[in-house]
Amino acid sequence: MLDLRPSSAAEPLGVEEVIGCLRQRWRATYDLQLVVRRGRLYLHVMWAYLEQQSFPMDENSYRDHLAEVLDVVNRLGLAGEVRNWLLTTRDKPRLGKALSLQLQVEGPEAESLLKEFLV
Known part of the structure; x- marks a missing residue:
């Protein structure tokens, strides 16, 4: 079980923690994607997963990709928000329908990260 005491909420998200969470919640290691739409950043839990042959x-x-996604989340200071959402969302990814969390990004660091995604 993941530790959700207040002191851990701000801790950076790690690859092993997220993989463990995904496997515990949905028994599958789903793909995570960062998507920018209309100037807003979203974290998507996709319907495809590591255990699929395709x-x-x-x-x-996959681990390298997940580390890149989590690096952005951690640099934006949103680890606690993402951690809480992954642990509490009632939805499940389904074929053709990703889960989506709008990330509240503010400040100069956020603007530069958004520009990276738009390139």
Whole structure:
């Protein structure tokens, strides 16, 4: 079980923690994507997962990709928000329908990260 005491809410999210959470919640290691739409940043839990034969990444590539997504989340200071959402959302990714969390991004760091995604 993940530790959700207030002191851990601000701790950076790690690859192992997120993989454990995904497997515990949905028994599958779903793909996470960051998407920018109309100047807003969203975290999507996609319907494709590592355990599928047709999944386009091997485990090492998946872990690298997840580390990149989590780096952005952590740099924006949103680890606690994402952690809480992953643990409490009542929805489940379904074929063709990703789960979506709008990330509240503010300040110069956020603007520069958004620009990176728009390039």
